[in-house]
Amino acid sequence: MTTPATGLETWSLWIGTIGMTLGTLYFIAQGWSVRDAEQQEYYIITIFIPAIAAASYFSMATGFGLIEVPVQGLGTLDIYWARYADWLFTTPLLLLDLALLAGADRNTIATLVGLDVFMIVTGLVGALAREGAAVRLAWWGISTGALIVLLYYLLGTLSEQASAMSGERAALFARLRNLVLVLWSLYPVVWILGTESGFEILPLGVETAAFAVLDLAAKVGFGIVLLRSRSVLSGSATRSAQTAD
Structure with missing residues (x-):
């Protein structure tokens, strides 16, 4: 039977809840008057990212998103499974924002999302594994390997596709990509x-x-950088090659 977190855990989880909630409300307020269809797409995706995270952090702060996992040789570990549920939904949305900004094709988007889901699921398996430290570390290695491939893909294929976009749009993509990296x-x-x-x-x-700080930066911080460049997100930001024609 698990209980709500105490001490630094409580502060971190409630700060995460409040921070994600404020981020959601801020993005809603900023996008309320947006009428451009392409801009709206970014706002819709980006609003859902901290909204999902806020629900996850609230569940962890109140003890619902926490379980105890008995592990051979390590005793019983407290695992916040809700964190992985959060990542399973929010990280593909973050990648979708990047892919749309880069003008990525469907195969590239499918590859990124597939790698991401594989990374999160294998990380969750590692967190829940009961067979001992070696097995947990093996799953961590598999998940981290998927992350390395994903980040390599961001630096390679997705960056190449982004380079065909207008200068401002390509520069915004580069800033967000580096933040994610x-x-x-x-x-x-x-x-x-x-x-x-x-x-x-x-x-x-x-x-x-540490996870709360990373989550706030990777979700709310990412969204602020993306959505403050409203003009870059409009339908007028076309591929530079098309502009040249």
Whole structure:
């Protein structure tokens, strides 16, 4: 039987809840008067990202999104499964924002989303594994491998497609891509250092705070950078090659 988080965990989870909620309301307010169809698409996607995360953080703050997993040789670990439920929905939406900005084709979008879902699901399996530290670390390695391939794809194929867009749009894509590269690279580091790996170099409270900071930056921060460039998101931002014609 799990109980609501205490101490630093509580503060981190409630700050995450409030931060995601405020981010959602801010994006709604900013997009309320938008009439351009292409801009609306970005606002709709970006609003759902912190909205889903806010619900996830609320569930974790109230103890619903937490379970205890008995692990051989490690005792019982507290695992926030709601965090993975959040990532399973929000990270594909973040990638969809990037893909739309880059003018990506359907195959590229499908590849990115597929890699992302595989990464999150294998990470969840690792967090719930009961067979011992070695098995949990093996799943972490599989999930991290998928992340590396995904980030390589962002730097390669998606960046190549973005380079065909107008200068301002390509520059915005590059800023957001770099933000994702840096922040997403830190998630497996926190996981391996925290309680979920069993190493517990970072105690649960610190681990929870670190994930909250990363989530707020990767979701609300990402959205602020994206949506403040409203003119770049309009239907007039076409491929530079088409403009040249």
